[in-house]
Amino acid sequence: EIVLTQSPDTLSLSPGERATLSCRASQTVRSYLAWYQQKPGQAPRLLIYDASNRATGIPARFSGSGSGTDFTLTISSLEPEDFAVYYCQQRSSWPALTFGGGTKVEIK
Amino acid sequence: QVQLVESGGGVVQPGGSLRLSCAASGFTFSRYPMHWVRQAPGKGPEWVTVISYDGNDKHNADSVKGRFTISRDNSKNTLYLQMNSLRAEDTAVYYCARDRNIAAAVYYFDSWGQGTLVTVSS
Numbered sequence: 593e594i595v596l597t598q599s600p601d602t603l604s605l606s607p608g609e610r611a612t613l614s615c616r617a618s619q620t621v622r623s624y625l626a627w628y629q630q631k632p633g634q635a636p637r638l639l640i641y642d643a644s645n646r647a648t649g650i651p652a653r654f655s656g657s658g659s660g661t662d663f664t665l666t667i668s669s670l671e672p673e674d675f676a677v678y679y680c681q682q683r684s685s686w687p688a689l690t691f692g693g694g695t696k697v698e699i700k
Numbered sequence: 701q702v703q704l705v706e707s708g709g710g711v712v713q714p715g716g717s718l719r720l721s722c723a724a725s726g727f728t729f730s731r732y733p734m735h736w737v738r739q740a741p742g743k744g745p746e747w748v749t750v751i752s753y754d755g756n757d758k759h760n761a762d763s764v765k766g767r768f769t770i771s772r773d774n775s776k777n778t779l780y781l782q783m784n785s786l787r788a789e790d791t792a793v794y795y796c797a798r799d800r801n802i803a804a805a806v807y808y809f810d811s812w813g814q815g816t817l818v819t820v821s822s
Contacts, residue, residue, distance in 0.1 A: 626808050628745075635795055635812035636745060647800075647810060679744050683807035687759035691744045 596692035604700040611667040613695045615680035624684040627665045631676045702726045702811040709816030722779040722796030730774035733805035738792035786820045
């Protein structure tokens with residue numbers, strides 16, 4: 593099973609600041625990685641797929657990069673609605689796909 | 701717009717069974733692979749199972765193999781999950797989710813329901 597390790601566990605930032613979230617895979621997932629945002633009491637929302645492609649309707653302040661085992665989700669300037677938990681997910685080893693443990697972005 | 705509405709969750713004893721449903725609307729259900737994804741309290745999501753657009757191909761996570769069965773009725777725009785031999789570790793919110801791709805699954809989930817809670821406890 594491919595293990596995805598996200599860091600940090602929690603990121604404390606202010607609105608307007610830049611957020612950089614990391615996801616590391618235990619073995620290569622090529623570019624088959626997605627990022628999701630989840631707010632309390634809601635389902636996850638797809639932000640990025642195939643490492644760097646924004647999903648439909650996702651603002652340009654969200655960007656993804658990386659390949660192989662190291663990936664980054666960047667939020668260029670945090671809006672109040674961006675404070676949430678973010679998960680990465682790989683599909684390289686489908687159907688044994690896996691999610692990371694999540695990074696919480698909280699208001700400082 | 702895309703809407704997925706799950707139902708059928710509840711409290712069940714260990715070893716028991718439950719059937720979840722997911723009613724789809726706002727898109728051509730019969731063209732998309734569909735998934736069930738679950739999330740235990742305070743944990744990250746866990747993919748459970750997938751079914752092809754026509755129902756002819758299915759795959760399960762190892763954690764539910766031999767116990768859970770996914771199915772679909774394209775005439776009713778409805779997805780199902782039959783869960784047997786339930787265990788405490790199956791306790792979670794269960795989401796139905798649409799695959800991002802038409803026809804062939806790519807295992808990214810671009811639309812989710814609101815989820816239904818399954819609690820396995822004596």
